[in-house]
Amino acid sequence: MIDEKQLISKITWRIMPFLGILYLIAYIDRQNVSYAKLQMVGDLGMSEYAYGLGASLFFIGYFIFEVPSNLLLDRFGASRWFARILISWGAVTVALAYTQNATMFYILRFLLGACEAGFFPGVLYLLTLWYPSAYRGRMVGLFMIFSAFANAIGAPLGGVLLDLNGLYGIAGWQWVFLVTGVPAILAGFITLFYLPDLPSKAPFLDDTEKKWLRDRLAVENSGMEQNAADGFKALINPRVLLMALCYIGFPLAAYGLSYWLPTIVKNFGVSNTTNGFLNIIPWLLVAVVLYAVPAAADKAESKTPYIVIPALIGAASLVLSAVIPDHTLQFVFLSIAAAGIFAGQPVFWSLPSRFLQGAGAAAGLAAINSVGNLGGFIAQNVVPWIKDSTGSTIAPMFFLAACLLAAALLVLVVGRMVPRTPRPEDFGNSGAARVK
Numbered sequence: 001m002i003d004e005k006q007l008i009s010k011i012t013w014r015i016m017p018f019l020g021i022l023y024l025i026a027y028i029d030r031q032n033v034s035y036a037k038l039q040m041v042g043d044l045g046m047s048e049y050a051y052g053l054g055a056s057l058f059f060i061g062y063f064i065f066e067v068p069s070n071l072l073l074d075r076f077g078a079s080r081w082f083a084r085i086l087i088s089w090g091a092v093t094v095a096l097a098y099t100q101n102a103t104m105f106y107i108l109r110f111l112l113g114a115c116e117a118g119f120f121p122g123v124l125y126l127l128t129l130w131y132p133s134a135y136r137g138r139m140v141g142l143f144m145i146f147s148a149f150a151n152a153i154g155a156p157l158g159g160v161l162l163d164l165n166g167l168y169g170i171a172g173w174q175w176v177f178l179v180t181g182v183p184a185i186l187a188g189f190i191t192l193f194y195l196p197d198l199p200s201k202a203p204f205l206d207d208t209e210k211k212w213l214r215d216r217l218a219v220e221n222s223g224m225e226q227n228a229a230d231g232f233k234a235l236i237n238p239r240v241l242l243m244a245l246c247y248i249g250f251p252l253a254a255y256g257l258s259y260w261l262p263t264i265v266k267n268f269g270v271s272n273t274t275n276g277f278l279n280i281i282p283w284l285l286v287a288v289v290l291y292a293v294p295a296a297a298d299k300a301e302s303k304t305p306y307i308v309i310p311a312l313i314g315a316a317s318l319v320l321s322a323v324i325p326d327h328t329l330q331f332v333f334l335s336i337a338a339a340g341i342f343a344g345q346p347v348f349w350s351l352p353s354r355f356l357q358g359a360g361a362a363a364g365l366a367a368i369n370s371v372g373n374l375g376g377f378i379a380q381n382v383v384p385w386i387k388d389s390t391g392s393t394i395a396p397m398f399f400l401a402a403c404l405l406a407a408a409l410l411v412l413v414v415g416r417m418v419p420r421t422p423r424p425e426d427f428g429n430s431g432a433a434r435v436k
Contacts, residue, residue, distance in 0.1 A: 002212040011130055014204050016139065018194060019123055020146035022086065025184050026119055027150035029093045032180045034259045035158025036173035038266065043171060046102050048384045054105040055259065056380030059373050061113025066370030069118025070125060070362040077197035078126055083188045088115035090184030097177035121366040128353045128361050130199055132216050134298065137350035141294030144346055148290060151258060151283035159276025240364045243352060244371035246414050249407025252375025253314065253341045256383050256400045261334060264393050268327045282335040289343035297347040304415035307344035311408035314340020318401035322394050330394065341404060351414065
């Protein structure tokens with residue numbers, strides 16, 4: 001007999017910390033430009049808008065290569081493909097330290113997006129191969145906690161590295177890219193040897209455990225429509241398209257806030273290092289809700305409230321941060337807004353795997369993520385434009401709030417279009433569904 005909870009715990013301790021560390025590295029490399037900006041813009045003679053355009057080109061490369069990358073992951077296996085992703089984006093991050101002008105910045109940010117494309121949805125796809133659906137929301141939450149840790153670590157790290165300005169003749173913003181790029185390259189080589197491609201190839205599972213997991217997933221997948229595993233049909237699935245549209249508001253608000261937060265706090269009159277340490281606070285709060293909200297949602301019949309309510313709280317907090325002049329209260333509401341933006345996202349990502357599997361899941365998850373992450377492109381162009389037009393660093397929060405509110409309302413529609421998540425009690429120890 002298989003102890004289900006013990007097996008899930010065994011898998012989780014073996015793969016989730018490693019995947020989380022990779023995501024931490026990815027997120028730091030994605031966000032480091034928000035700290036480099038504080039010196040880079042002046043050194044290279046770029047305007048705020050030019051910086052915003054360059055930063056946002058990451059999402060264009062990401063959008064173009066996301067679906068092909070995930071389909072290649074399905075073909076070549078997680079260890080080799082993730083290694084390729086990590087090594088290539090690390091190399092581009094290091095190259096950003098040698099940026100000479102705006103054009104070179106644009107090209108490298110585009111290449112960074114192209115290189116990293118497929119990592120986040122690749123992990124989401126990997127979770128569909130390792131976990132029954134009832135556990136996926138919680139696992140996505142555990143995985144995304146490392147993005148909060150990345151912001152918490154990246155914030156003081158960015159400030160400290162900026163203050164190394166001039167050390168060995170290297171500018172502070174160059175130190176930011178050099179120090180954050182090398183770990184990705186090293187992690188890529190480790191991935192080749194550590195990460196199993198599939199549960200059937202995992203040396204830490206015995207044959208009985210592999211069979212239980214295979215049978216359990218087969219039972220869950222058997223209830224899906226016939227084209228659920230077709231990668232190309234998944235791209236035109238109405239539910240996939242609606243979820244992609246719905247998801248735009250979440251990355252838009254997340255990137256708009258996380259990229260712009262150091263600039264807002266800097267205008268409070270603090271030093272680079274103090275700015276970095278203050279920015280730890282919102283992301284520690286995000287880490288707490290990324291654990292608590294998916295864990296609560298896994299026990300609930302309806303998942304939709306666990307996505308919508310945090311988003312509404314986040315939108316309201318963004319508005320309050322913009323209308324209340326006190327800097328301390330502004331920071332408090334911005335911290336709550338960050339928690340609201342992120343809290344429901346792991347629950348959202350548990351929805352597509354209820355009706356997609358195999359290559360269909362790889363393509364569908366990548367499509368939703370790639371279209372949704374165009375919100376990052378929008379945020380990085382609109383937020384600086386609003387700031388330049390209004391002269392206020394806090395005014396863009398109204399725009400982010402409106403987009404987050406629209407996403408929350410669309411989730412209400414999406415929630416009615418996906419089937420219920422099977423619960424552990426719906427299955428026996430053999431993995432087969434119980435007769436009711």
